[in-house]
Amino acid sequence: MLKIEVNLDSAEVDAALTRLVHAMNDTTPLMMGLAQVMAEASERAFETETDPITGARWPSLTPDYKRQRAEAGHTGPMLQRNGTLRTSMHQEYGHLYARYGTNVTYAAIQCFGGITRAHWIRPRDKKALAWRKGGKSYVRRAVFHPGSEIPRRRFLGVGPHDKQDMKEIIADYARTALLGK
Incomplete structure (x- = not known):
């Protein structure tokens, strides 16, 4: 009968697995990297006015709204009339999570x-609302607004390239833990 005996020194493997376990006990650095990818995808969406997931261009503003913005002196990019939404974006991360988003009420x-919800429009500091349309003047104490359809202009999410970046961050994190570099 043939007998083969193999003795392995598993110290290196044990050390690598121990490093991996320790790295997984606090994944905050990993989560920070993932949150950064989400932040970059969102920033790119605002800069290019494209959906971060599909890359499709955002729907154009309506001609009436473009005119209203121009009359008010707002000629900049979409969703950035005063910068509140874009500057409210923030990332959060911890041991088991990575998040990127905003708490601005109209963001969703x-x-x-x-x-939008139907509502009444009333004057804030006058007795009535007044406007002109088609050469005719109108004065009303209140006006019922039936709501507006707002098209999707997605600025949150990650596309295929971002997902690949996230996979690489995860692989690098695990590789660094295993190899101790």
């Missing part, structure tokens, strides 16, 4: 689209 309808 801008990002995902939808129909």
Whole structure:
């Protein structure tokens, strides 16, 4: 009968696995990297006015709204009339999570689209509302607004390239832990 005996010194493997376990006990550095990828995808969406997931261009503003913006002196990019939404974006990360988003109340309808709630419009500091349309003047104490359809202009999410970057960050994190470099 043939007998083969193999003795392995598993010290290196044990050390690598121990480093990996320690690295997984606090994945905050990994999560920080993933949150950064999300932040970069969102920033790119605002800069290029494109969906970060599909790369499709955002729908154009309506001609009436473009005119209103121009009359008010706002000729800049979409979703950036005063910069509140873009500058409110922030990342959070910890041991088990990576998040990127905003707490601005109107962000969801801008990002995902939808129909605004019907509401009454009343003057803030006058007795009535006044406007001109088609050469005719109108004065009203209140006006009922049926709601507006807001098209989706997604600025949150990650596309295929971002997902690949995330996979590489995860692989690098694990590789560094295993190899101790």
